[in-house]
Amino acid sequence: MYGVSQVQLSEVPPERWVQLQFSWSGKSFTLDIADSDRIYDLKTTLHNLTKVPPERQKILGLVKGKLPPDQDRIADLRLITGKKFTLVGTPEGDEIKDPSQLEFLPDVVNDLDVDFSEDLTASNAYKNDQRNIRKVKEATEKLEINIIHPLRPGRKLLVLDIDYTILDTKPLTSGSLPPSECARPGLHEFLEAIYPYYDRRSQTSWIWLETKLVELEMIGSHRNYQVSTVLDKKCMFTVFTERDGKPWTHSVKALQIIWNHFPQFNATNTIHVDDLSRNFALNPREGLKIQAFKGAHTPAAMADRELDKLGYYMVHIASVPDFRTLRHKDWKTVVRSLRRS
Numbered sequence: 001m002y003g004v005s006q007v008q009l010s011e012v013p014p015e016r017w018v019q020l021q022f023s024w025s026g027k028s029f030t031l032d033i034a035d036s037d038r039i040y041d042l043k044t045t046l047h048n049l050t051k052v053p054p055e056r057q058k059i060l061g062l063v064k065g066k067l068p069p070d071q072d073r074i075a076d077l078r079l080i081t082g083k084k085f086t087l088v089g090t091p092e093g094d095e096i097k098d099p100s101q102l103e104f105l106p107d108v109v110n111d112l113d114v115d116f117s118e119d120l121t122a123s124n125a126y127k128n129d130q131r132n133i134r135k136v137k138e139a140t141e142k143l144e145i146n147i148i149h150p151l152r153p154g155r156k157l158l159v160l161d162i163d164y165t166i167l168d169t170k171p172l173t174s175g176s177l178p179p180s181e182c183a184r185p186g187l188h189e190f191l192e193a194i195y196p197y198y199d200r201r202s203q204t205s206w207i208w209l210e211t212k213l214v215e216l217e218m219i220g221s222h223r224n225y226q227v228s229t230v231l232d233k234k235c236m237f238t239v240f241t242e243r244d245g246k247p248w249t250h251s252v253k254a255l256q257i258i259w260n261h262f263p264q265f266n267a268t269n270t271i272h273v274d275d276l277s278r279n280f281a282l283n284p285r286e287g288l289k290i291q292a293f294k295g296a297h298t299p300a301a302m303a304d305r306e307l308d309k310l311g312y313y314m315v316h317i318a319s320v321p322d323f324r325t326l327r328h329k330d331w332k333t334v335v336r337s338l339r340r341s
């Protein structure tokens with residue numbers, strides 16, 4: 001399975017593309033779409049071109065009757081180049097969206113989590129999907145990496161989720177608690193403990209993240225660790241599958257996008273810590289799921305020792321030459337047995 005992700009950029013077979021024409025608000029547009037794309041991707045393209053959000057889009061004359069659901073393939077529409085249609089819909093204003101709300105959305109809307117390390121068939125179906133392969137390639141090209149602190153040679157890579165992994169986002173967003181009180185207990189001690197072995201990057205909306213990290217004193221502080229870079233949410237994308245016979249959609253974080261930028265990192269030396277297993281769908285073996293941190297400031301949350309245990313585990317495995325020999329799923333059992341001995 002690791003071979004797949006290593007070669008995916010070079011072994012993409014050619015795809016069938018069609019060019020469509022549409023009119024909207026008295027103007028003409030053209031767009032290119034691939035057979036492996038989904039209806040969702042068509043709506044996203046229309047959104048990018050016109051700023052009409054998907055829920056307001058009325059697409060007339062493209063297909064007979066109603067447009068199929070988001071997860072359906074463009075190939076099923078049997079479109080030919082030159083096909084014309086009309087888009088009706090009001091664009092969103094140029095108002096700046098509250099980034100915290102964007103950030104917050106996925107966890108609220110989609111609470112279902114799935115462990116793909118137990119379902120490698122589903123994970124491989126994602127990886128071998130032409131559309132997803134192309135999404136990884138596009139995200140690689142789009143990703144601009146701002147190195148805050150240089151990467152150090154010979155270190156391993158930690159991809160660390162922010163929201164509900166190292167802080168409780170909700171009271172921070174609403175302003176009901178000061179930032180320092182939203183951090184998970186033991187955060188700074190955890191980062192100090194692992195800093196000698198790992199370079200870190202975090203994945204969330206950029207500006208919001210920088211703000212959050214500054215507020216948490218993780219950037220620009222005199223602490224004994226440095227964050228290497230923060231990754232824009234643009235390097236997450238939406239994937240489509242079925243669960244219990246129903247369409248299921250969620251976001252993924254593809255490590256391949258980072259590996260393409262930093263070839264010194266790969267499956268042998270990368271670990272991705274997140275409170276949502278589904279974020280590991282493309283790299284299930286590299287993922288370590290941590291319990292979500294919510295309810296900051298409640299007695300239960302103040303007694304949370306997850307980061308303490310995680311630091312113990314990560315220092316323990318730091319000298320393992322090939323992380324593929326590990327099973328992060330058992331991380332808590334490993335910590336328990338280490339502490340007993």
Ligand SMILES: [Mg+2]
Nearest residue numbers: 161163164275
């Ligand atoms: Mg999270």
